[in-house]
Amino acid sequence: MKHDFILILDFGSQYTQLIARRIRELSVYSEIHPYNEPLGKILNSKQNYNLKGVIFSGGPSSVFEKGAPKISSELLNYFIINKIPVLGICYGMHLIVHLLGGVISKSRFKEYGHTKIRLNKNSVLFKSIVRKTTKLKVWMSHGDSIEKLSENLFITSISQNNIISSFEDKNNYVYGLQFHPEVYHTDYGKEILKDFVFKICKVKNLFKPSSFIKEKIKSIKNEVKNDYAILGLSGGVDSSVAAVLVHKAIKNRLICIHIDTGLMRKNESKEIIDFFKKNFKMNLHFINAENIFLKRLKGVIDPELKRKIIGKTFIEVFENEAKKIRRSKGNVKFLVQGTLYPDVIESVSFKGPSVTIKSHHNVGGLPSRMNLKLIEPLRELFKDEVRVIGNTLGVPSNILMRHPFPGPGLAIRIIGDVTKDKLKLLREVDEIYINSLKEHNLYNKIWQAFAVLLPVQSVGVMGDYRSYENVVCLRAVTSLDGMTADFYHFNKDYLTLIANKIVNSVKGVNRVVYDITSKPPATIEWE
Secondary structure, three states: OOEEEEEEEEOOOOOHHHHHHHHHHOOOEEEEEEOOOOHHHHHHHOOOEEEEEEEEOOOOOOOOOOOOOOOOHHHHHHHHHOOOOEEEEOHHHHHHHHHOOOEEEEEEEEEEEEEEEEEOOOOOOOOOOOOOOOEEEEEEEEEEEEEEOOOOOEEEEEEOOOOEEEEEEOOOOEEEEOOOOOOOOOOOHHHHHHHHHHHHOOOOOOOOHHHHHHHHHHHHHHHHOOOEEEEEOOOOHHHHHHHHHHHHHHHHHEEEEEEEOOOOOOOHHHHHHHHHHHHHOOEEEEEEOHHHHHHHHOOOOOHHHHHHHHHHHHHHHHHHHHHHHHHHHOOEEEEEOOOOHHHHHHHHOOOOOOOOOOOOOOOOOHHHHOOOEEEOOOOOOOHHHHHHHHHHHOOOHHHHOOOOOOOOHHHHHEOOOOOHHHHHHHHHHHHHHHHHHHHOOOHHHOOEEEEEEEEEEEEEEEOOEEEEEEEEEEEEEEOOOOOOEEEOOOOHHHHHHHHHHHHHHOOOEEEEEEOOOOEOOOOOOOO
């Protein structure tokens, strides 16, 4: 049975990924593609899917600007002729009006942020909502507006500034919204997208984890056949779920490599090895590379240099082990990676990659260097969907709900140079902090929590003696996707309890501070 899907054409909006997330939250499969990717190519890659609707994203351009991103009138007409519903959001709405012969101009009022609109009761798109209210608070972000609509387009809402905020042509299944239904700031935004997807696009075949797993297992079996695949198993959510899924398909012909960089948390490598060998009977190679990582990091203070050294060393160690496996097995032809859909979106954006704030390390350079074919079984999924798949596969919640942990490990949570003694101290603090969060039922309320060892010492009083010891900073943030974050508001009693516990339990620490900076302006990690 073919799956239904919604195509999202990206015109450069900062919210495009949110559109896909909202559609996926409805258990409907959606994909983002650059506006200028040929439709034939897209449909060719989705032969097991039925295209049920198209959404044009917003974007920073004006339709009358030279070089503004545009599709052809023929493509819009293709959707109309084939009765494939089209929804334009912000710039996408302007583009539809422009292509159909209407007029877009600089807006008399630049509407940014919350704006109130009044709905027309005869709208098809707002049919469910007008039963509850005809006034909405929505999120606007535009400098252009509609001056004149083509004759078939019907105004369905007006803003408080008397600007057209939506239209539709129900006979040709064309709809436009000046505001952004995909952001949480818009009242009934999810309901608007839900009605477009189910009532207008008539989507029926929903995304089911069991079907996804079945199809992936079949696909991986057919691709790998009797050859071998290798995978770098960190123990995080993505690599763990990818490992279990591929192992279901090819059993012990998947060879997992776990590298202990010496920068892991307390007992982490041992727990990962024991768990996957015991519960999934995996073919797992363990590499203790602590000495080489610490040797190369000796005296290094610059955080970006730390990341580059760790990334380069990781690839080198992984590559050496992979070569040994290839010599013994002969037919190792595949590399498995836990790439997720947000990574894919970033790489296919028509705008190109975003500015690098921090470099990240992975084994991305290996497929071409080692002549390996890449298998990315999770590349169509968001993180929350990966957790659902993992749960269906029997991966336990302590792995699936694990907070993000950076590839460079504790090295970027030690400000300054990295030593064995500093790592030991930070591991003890981290274990007390994380275990305490779990004991107080706080861990799952927080996106990410960790401790940072600061490059300063402070005077304290321990018993009757003066101390001059280390300072650690605790960090805990809430977030939906890691793009923005706010610090978690612990109550004073908890902060007092955890600070006392750390100072009294960890030799070498006499002061604990808490980071109350949001992202932006700060990043979540310190380095």
